[in-house]
Amino acid sequence: GAVVSQHPSRVICKSGTSVKIECRSLDFQATTMFWYRQFPKQSLMLMATSNEGSKATYEQGVEKDKFLINHASLTLSTLTVTSAHPEDSSFYICSATRQGRAGANVLTFGAGSRLTVL
């Protein structure tokens, strides 16, 4: 079945540094990938939609200069948290879209990356 690999699964960094998270679709091509942020015991908050070969579309309230998204190929999207601060600590999840049976837009999720900024 479709697999999305997300790396790293956990990262701890110092305040002010940048962190890159990778999201790869392993056995299918994903023209569209999504990045979410999840706070403890809360739902996923869509941060941005990443389209291969074009600029990402950010949701309202998400700083595009803070959360840099690059979707350079049909199997890889990256999220870079620049100049990270403790309030950026969160669980970041990516998903890739593919067509399921009967045309449903099926999202396959990565396992998530837990970022802790000290």
Place this chain on the structure above:
Amino acid sequence: GEDVEQSLFLSVREGDSSVINCTYTDSSSTYLYWYKQEPGAGLQLLTYIFSNMDMKQDQRLTVLLNKKDKHLSLRIADTQTGDSAIYFCAEETGGFKTIFGAGTRLFVKA
């Protein structure tokens, strides 16, 4: 705007049926989904239903859709301890966007 609501907690005994309910607001949704999230993991697609259907069964899972009331439910028969997780209801809106509910935390007591 679009909104998906679901109750936050559900507790059942092992072997009983679990019913998780969800309401949504976008009447133009074409597909509605149920995802499962285990601790520290990403989301796993459980099942989905096309909006012109009112029921879908897949082994222990039964999805009921009342499009008039914009109500979706997930029934898990013979609930097991391994079913303990957070279950997210989601609706697909235009442009491939999927709106998620806050998730229902299912506790299964042995």
